[in-house]
Amino acid sequence: MKLQTEIPLKPEEDHIDYSSKIVLLGSCFSENIGAKFDWFKFQNLQNPFGIIFNPVSIENLIARAIANENFSEKDIFEHNGIWKCFETHSELASLDKAEFLQKLNNALLELRNWLYSATHIIFTFGTSWVYREIKENEIVANCHKLPQKNFKKELLSIEAISKSLQTIFDKISAINPKATIINTVSPVRHIKDGFVENSLSKAHLLSALHETTHQLSTKNHQLKYFPSYEIMMDELRDYRFYSEDMLHPNKTAVEIIWQKFSKVWIASETEALQKEIASIQNGLKHKPFNPESAEHFQFLETLQKKTNLVQEKFPHIKF
Structure with a gap:
């Protein structure tokens, strides 16, 4: 008896290998998968502006990066002595104005360079719910704990999301037509919006993604969909796959x-190297009982040899 439904998956053609350059943008699930790319030492850039949940804010950053439109003083504000930006996550905030602008523009340049050279771009969209800053009438990526009265909450329509997605895909295709774009919907439920409201939000994202992908498939866009949301909701529906908040996938689910x-996206030829890198990574985490023992020095020498062999073949890999 089979006690679990399973999402049918098949390998794609444009595989990721150790020559690939991967950009991950979107919700916190981007960072879950990005952490795996980091561990196995794939070349990747993760959320240079922090976690961004909604497609309009992701569109704004993509457009700004491709247009090379630097952040200026009009794009930032001070709140409780800290400089912030409505287009980015609070993790980039800074006490120094000049330092903050420099940080934003460095991240922008990094994103721009990666968008031009990426082989794979992975978007994880989290929610259709957005907050609009009333004064400027602009959708923000983060409210930065400003008073609620400063914002109006609204649900993006399927049409609005489709429009943002089309802009994102068209702009990337114009500068990097060979890049494969992998879209997914975050399996993290935004229950603070409400249970029904969360379902509606995910439904809008899914409808817009599939509609836009279908419409653009004739325009030579390399658009793909990976069902991380469906895997979590159907295959991993048991609460043993959730963290303590009962909302986020736990370590087992992410694995x-x-x-x-x-199996779908990473070349099978990389498996041996992934195992070797994992062995090195675990070795680097090892804490000896006696750091001065001959056995430990022998262990370090063997580990260094393994590291050197990997770096000789792939100089971009750093431990």
């Missing part, structure tokens, strides 16, 4: 989704 992603 399962990563394995499924790997």
Whole structure:
């Protein structure tokens, strides 16, 4: 008896290998998968502006990066002595104005360079709910704990999301037509919006993604969809796959989704190297009982030899 439904998956053609350059943008699930790319030392850039949940804010950053439109003083504000920007996550905030602008523009240049050279761009969209800053009438990526009265909450329509997605895909295709774009919907439920409201939000994202992908498939866009949301909701529906908040996938769930992603998107030829890198990574985390023992020095020498062999073949890999 089979006690679990399973999402049918098949390997894609444009595989990720150790020559690939991967950009990950979107919700916190981007960072879950990005952490796996980091661990196995794939070349990747993760959320240079922090976690961004909604497609309009992701569109704004993509457009700004491609247009090379630097952040200026009009794009930032001070709140409780800290400089912030409505287009980015609070993790970039700074006490120094000049330092903050420099940080934003460095991240912008980094994103621009990666968008031009990426082989794979992975978007994880989290929610259709957005907050509009009333004074400027602009959708923000983060409210930065400003008073609620400063914002109006609204649900993006399927049409509005489709329009943002089309802009994102068209702009990337114009500068990097060979890049494969992998879209997914975050399996993290935004229950603070409400249970029904969360379902509606995810439905809008899914409808817009599939509609836009279908419409643009005739325009030579390399658009793909990976069902991380569906895997979590159907295959991993048991609460043993959730963290303590009962909303986020736990370590086991992330590992399962990563394995499924790997089967679809990561070249099988990389498996031996991934195992070797994992061995090195675990070795680097090892804490000896006696750091001065001959056994430990022998262990370090063997580990260094393994590291050197990997770096000789792939100079971009750093431990």
